[in-house]
Amino acid sequence: MSTPSKLLILVGTMTNTAEYVAQAIxxxxxxxxxxxxxxxxNGLDGTVFDEDALYVxxxxxxxxxxxxxxxxxxxxxxxxxxxxxxxxxYGVIALGDSAYPQTFCNGGLRFDERLTDLGAVRIGEVFxxxxxxxxxxxxxxxxWARDWLTHALDATA
Numbered sequence: 001m002s003t004p005s006k007l008l009i010l011v012g013t014m015t016n017t018a019e020y021v022a023q024a025i026x027x028x029x030x031x032x033x034x035x036x037x038x039x040x041x042n043g044l045d046g047t048v049f050d051e052d053a054l055y056v057x058x059x060x061x062x063x064x065x066x067x068x069x070x071x072x073x074x075x076x077x078x079x080x081x082x083x084x085x086x087x088x089x090y091g092v093i094a095l096g097d098s099a100y101p102q103t104f105c106n107g108g109l110r111f112d113e114r115l116t117d118l119g120a121v122r123i124g125e126v127f128x129x130x131x132x133x134x135x136x137x138x139x140x141x142x143x144w145a146r147d148w149l150t151h152a153l154d155a156t157a
Contacts, residue, residue, distance in 0.1 A: 003157050004054045004089075006035035007149065010044070012059030012071030012107060017137055018095055021129075022058045024138035025145040032149050042070045045077035046085075049120070054152050055090035056145065057111045065103030067110055078114045088120035089156055091148050093141050097131040104128070123152045 007029070009022040022038040030036055033054070041059075049055070062068045067075045094108020105128040112126050127144045129137045 003153060004033075005052045006037055006054070007033045007056065008048075008051060008053035009036065009038045009056045009058050010041050010048065010074070011038060012041045012057070012068040012074075012111075014060055014062050014068045014070075018058045018060045018068075018093075021093060021095070021137050021141045022056075024142045025056070025058075028142045029145055029149055032146065033153065040070060041068075041074045044074040046074070046081055046083060048074065049085050049088050054123075054149075054156065055088060056093060056148075057090060057108060057115075058093040058095075058141070059107040059111060060095040061097075061100075061103055061105055061107035065100075065106035065110075067107045071107070071111075075111060075114065078118060082118055084119045085115060086119040086121070088115065089123055089152065090115060090120055091123055091145075091152060092126040093144070094126055094128045095131070095137060096128060099132050104130070123155050124148050 094105035096105035
């Protein structure tokens with residue numbers, strides 16, 4: 001496996017928090033990888049995983065533990081047009097609120113489960129940010145992303 005040419009952060013968001021997290025990662029981690037691209041999931045389907053990239057799914061949880069509206073098409077396409085994703089290496093930043101324990105971080109966990117079912121390989125553990133923790137998501141998620149990216153690049157080298 002060769003080192004991917006970029007980090008592609010796919011963003012599922014309703015209130016833009018996940019987008020702000022992705023932008024903070026893009027600004028902070030540019031020294032670790034040749035390129036970082038932040039892409040909202042709007043209108044994407046499973047072909048997005050054809051690119052030569054390391055992937056981070058950065059998504060909030062919406063409603064009763066669902067993926068955000070802008071991520072629904074991509075999420076559903078992974079089931080309606082499934083294909084083997086064994087060459088895909090990814091990480092997950094799941095945003096949620098532990099005040100809702102039954103659905104805490106389910107948006108990210110649902111993507112993780114679907115990608116794993118299709119053969120994609122998650123590097124590291126799913127990072128769960130708790131909105132009730134009182135921490136700034138951009139700060140803690142960026143710190144996680146720096147560590148994750150260093151590990152992920154070693155794993156794909």
